[in-house]
Amino acid sequence: MNMNSKKSFSVLLCCILAASAFTGVTAADNDGWTQADQTEAAQNGAWDAWVQEWDTEKTDWENISLTPGKDETELNFAWYSKADAGVPQFKFYEKEAGETADSLISVAQTAAVPDYNSNKVTVTGLESGKTYCYSYTKDGAWTEVREITPKDSSSGYSFMFFGDPQIGSSDENIPEGGTEEQGQDNAVRNDSFNWNNTINSALELKPDIAFMVSAGDQIQSRDSHTADETHETYTDNEIEYAGYLSPKALETMPVATTIGNHDALSSNYTYHFNNPNSSELGSTYAGGDYYFTYGNTLFIMLNTNNTNAAEHKQLIEQACEENTDAKWRIVTLHQDIYGSGEHSNEPEIVELRYSLTPILEENDIDVVLTGHDHTYSRSYIMKNAEISKYDWDMNSISDDEYEAFADGVIEDENGDEIEFVPTEEQQAKYDNYLAMIEDKDYVNSADSEIVENPDGILYLTANSASGSKYYDLVEHPQAYIAARWQEDVPTFSTIDVTDDELTINTYRTDTMEQIDKTFTIRKTDEPVTEYTVTNASFKNGAGETLDAIPESGSFIAELSVKKTGEGNGNDYIAVAAYDESGALVGLNYCYADVPADTDCTFGIKLDVPENGTIASVKAYVWDDFGTMTPLAFDAEL
Template structure:
C-alpha cells in the first residue's frame, strides 16, 4: 500500500533563472556544437576544444576548454575490433533478452531466415533441461534487406519463458534456422533489494559526420564504445538485474531506401553485439531515431505491450507503450514520438490499476520534457510537457527517466501547477506570438523541494526527472547556457556516462558514473549526482538495515580484501545508527538518515587494488578540466547566488511552492568540477554524529490511495 502523508515542507528557497523566457531571441530546432566525440581510432590523451554551453539569448558560448573524450581508445584493441566487425556487421540474428511482465518471466526476441516454430530450451546451471518453450513468428513483420544483390529476408521470433526463480543461474539455447544455437547463460537476481542500470542514447552510428568516414564506419566505432561501456559498468556493478535504455538505440531513422534499411540492421547488429547482452536483459524505450521502423519491435520482446485501440492510437511504426514489474517496482515505458497523450494515460492507468501495491513507480520515455540541453530542452523536447506533467502527477510517479538531449541533468521534485494549459503537437516557430505562448504554457510546473536539499528527500511531493547523457559518446550536445529554474544538477562532461538505480523497500537511489572510470559524476557547482528518495521509515526498518550492515561487515572483515578506511567507515556508521535506534527521541529525519547512510557505507566498500582491476582507469583524463575558466560565481546551485529572490519575484523566505514562472538572465557555466570534501553530519540531542547525511523532511501526500 502506498502511504498517504501530509505535506509539511515544499518550498524552493532560492532562485535559478530559467532559459525559456518570453521575448528572447531563439532559433527553432537549434543544433549544438558537436565538437567532441568518442573516437576509438584516436588516443586517450588527444583533446578537443569544446564550449560547455550556449546561450539562447544571444548565441554566446562559455569559455573554451579541452575535453578528453576518447575514453576507450587503444590502437591494438581498435585494430582487433575492426577485424571482428567483419563478422558482427551482418550478424542480424543475435538474440535480445528483455524483462518479462514480472520477475518470474524472461522475454526473448531474434530474427531468423527460416519459417519455423521459435523455441527456447531452458536449462539449469548444469545443463539439465528444465523446459522447452515455443513462441511465435510474425510473418507480417518480416523485413528484407539487400547488399551487393544479395537479398535477405529476416523473420522476427518471440518467446516468453516462465517459472524463473530469483538468485538462480540458467542456461539456454534458441532455435535458429533449423538448429539449436550455442549455449548462453543468465542469472536472475534478488527482487527484495535490487539494482538496475540506466543509460541514454547509445545511438550506434550517431558519430557520423565527425569526419569523412562512412555511416558503417561510425556504426563500427560506436559499437566498439558501447561494448566497452557495458563491460566497464557491469564489471563494476555485477548485481544489476537489467538495463533501462531511454531510447535511440540506433541512429539510422529513415528506411525508405535499400541502403538505409541495410544500415539500420547493421546498427542494430552493433547495438546487440556485446556478449554481455546474451545474459543481460534490456528494457528499451522508443527514441525518435528508432521510431520510423518496425525493426525496433522486432528486435525487442517488450512485456504487456499495448494492443487495444485505446492504448495504441497514434502509435509509431516502431511500436507502442508497455509496462512490467520487478520486485516492489512498477516500470512503465511510453513512446513520446506518439503525441496522443490519451493513449499514454490509458496505458499508465492500466499499469497502475494492475499493480496498486507497487512501492515505487518509474516512468521512462525518450524526449526530455524537463532537461537542460541546448538542442531540445526549451523547444521540440517540451512539446508534450503540458500534457504529460499532470498525468505523471495524477498517477504519482516517483521518478522519470529521459534521454534525447545528450547531457546529464536532474530536476528538483516537480508537480503540475494545476492550471489549464494548451496542448501542442509541435513547437511553434520562434519570433512569433505562438512561440511566446508556447513558452508561457510550458511554465506549467511547481518546484517542491528546498534548494538546500540537493541529494536526499523523505516522502517528497512530486516527481524527479533525470536526463541521461550518451552511453557511448557517439554524440554530445552543449548545455543550454542559462540553467532552468527546475534543474537541481546538470553536467556536460563530454564523456560517456551511465546511472545505477538501487531499490529497497524504503529507498530509491540514483547514482551517475563516468563510464570509463566508474567514478561518480560530479555536476556543475560541485554537486554530487547521487540522489535518494526515502519513503517514510520506522525504527524497525532501521533495525533491519543495521542487522544487514553487520552481516556485511562480518563478511568483509573475514575476506580481508577491502580497504581499511572503507571497512572502518561502515563500522562507524553502524555504531552511529545504533545510537539513533536506541535513542527514544530520534526523529523521522534521524532514522531516515541512518538508513540511507548505512546503505551508502555498504555500497562504498572498496576492494584493495591488487593491480588486476579490469576497469579502464589509467590514462583517462578527469572529467574536471584545468582549462575551464574557473569562474564559479554564477553557478546555479551555489548558496551565494541563490539566496535572494525566487523566480516569480517572491523572497526566498516565503514558505510557498515556487511555480514555473520564467525569467531570462545569464549564469556562468562550469562543468565537470571535482567535488569538494564534505563532512555530512547532524545533531541528535547533544551529540553530533559524523558520517550520516542530513535529509530534509518533506512529507508526501499520495494522491492515489489504493
C-alpha cells in the same frame, strides 16, 4: 522565543548559502562525438581487435535480445533468423537439473524484414538464485550455451539506466571521398565499440545489476518517408541493430528499451525486441506502450512519439490498477520533458510536458526517466506545473521560431542559410516564452542529497551512453534543474531500489568518476513535518507596514507560519536578504516550538547593509537543521 548560539548561527549560514546557490554541475559548451580509437579503452590492441571482428559483427543480424518479462519470474527473448532456415529451436533449463525432454520451448515466428523472420520466446517460473541455461539454433547449429542467474529482489535490487546509444550517429566518421554506406559502416563500428565499453564498465563497477533500462534511440537511421507500405521492409538500420546488440553481456542481460524518435518510424524495433504487456496504446510503426514489475517496482514504458496523452493515460492507469502493491512507480519515455539540452525548450517537447505531468502526478509516479537530449540533467522534485491555454496562446512560439534562435540561422528567399538577427520584438517574445516555461513556482524540493517523502516527481535525463552524438546544454539553466552536465563523454546511471530508498549514481566512462552527487529518495511510514508561510509583510519598528525595503536602518519581516505534523519541537524560522547579484547580505532567525495546525506569527529584524541594497528576501522554515526546506515566500522588491 530564544536566540540560539553562535555555533547554530554558523551552521544556519552554511545551510542558507547552500540553499540559495545553484549547486548543479555545469560543464563545457562543446558539441560532437567520441572517437573510439582515441579512448583509453581502445589501447593495448583493443581497437585493432574490434576492427578485425567488425566485418563479421556487422553482417550478423541474428543477435539475440533479452527483455524483462511481466514480472521477475519471466524472461523474454527475441532474435532474427534467415527466412529459408525454417523455425529455429530454443531450449531453456535449470543448470542443476540438466537438460531434459521438456527443455525445448515453443518459438513464435513472424515475418520480419526481407529474407528474415523474427522469433520470440517467453520463459516462466524463474526463481532467484538458480542458474538457468539457454541456447537456440542459428543456421541449423546450436549456439553456445549461455547462463542466466536471476537476482534476489527481496531486500532490494539494482538496475542500470542509459540513454541514446543511437548507434551510427557519429557520421562525422565518413572518410573524405567515401560513400554514404562507408560512412555508416565506420560510424556504427565506432559507436558500437564505445557502447560495448559502457556496458562492460557498468557491469565491472556493479556486477549485481539485475537488468537495464534504455530511454530510447537504440539506433540512428530512419526513413522519414516511411509509409504503411514500407515500414515493415526498411533495412538501412539493421547494421546499427547489429552493433547495438553486439555486446556479449547483452546475451545474458535483460534490457527494457523505450521507443525513441529514431526507432519509431520502422517495424524493426518490434522484430528485435519482445516487450511484456505490449499494448496498442501509444503506437507508432515501432509498437506501443508496455509495462512490467520487478520486485517492489512498477515500470511503465511510454512511446511518446505518439503524443496522444489520452492513450498514455489509459495505459498508465491500467498498469497502476493491476499493481496497487508496488512501492515505487517509474515511467520511462524518450523526450526530456524536464531536461536541459538543446531540445528541452522546444515547443513540441514543452507541450508534451504539460499534457503528461498531470497524468503522471494523478497516478503517483515517483521518477520519470528520459533521454533525447544527449546531455545529463536531474530536476528538483516537481509538482502541479501547468500553463493555461490563454498564456500558452499569448506567449508560446512556433517550432520554426525556436529553431531560428537555437541555431542562429534562417533561410533567405533563395534557400541559403544566413545569420538570424532577431528584432527587439522577436527577442522579447522569445524571452517571454523561456520565462513562461521555467516552472519556477512548481519546484517542490530543495537541492538536498536526500529527499524524504517528496510530494512530486523527479525527472532524470540521460546523456549519450555511446558517445555517438552530444548536444550542448542550453545557455541558461532552467529553474527546475538541480544538476546538469556535459563534457562529451559517455555516461550511465546505476539505480539502487529498496523498500525505503531509491538511490541514483551517475558515472562518466573514461574515469568512472561520478558526474553528480549521490541522490536518494527516501520513503518512510512516519509522518513528515511540513511548513507553509500563510502571510508575509515588511514593517518598521513602529509596526507600520512598508511598501518597500528602506534604503538604510532596519526593518522587520513579519510572517505567519503553519506547521503540519508534530516534528521534534525545534522549529527554525529564518529570513535571508540578497542583493541584485544574488549574494547574501543579511540573515537573522529564531526558533520555537510551533504548535501543529496553528498559524504563528514571527517578526524577524534585518539590518539594511551599509554598502548595497536588498533586492529580494526569502524565508526558510524547517524542523531542526536536518530537514531544511525553503518555502514559497520569495518577495522580489
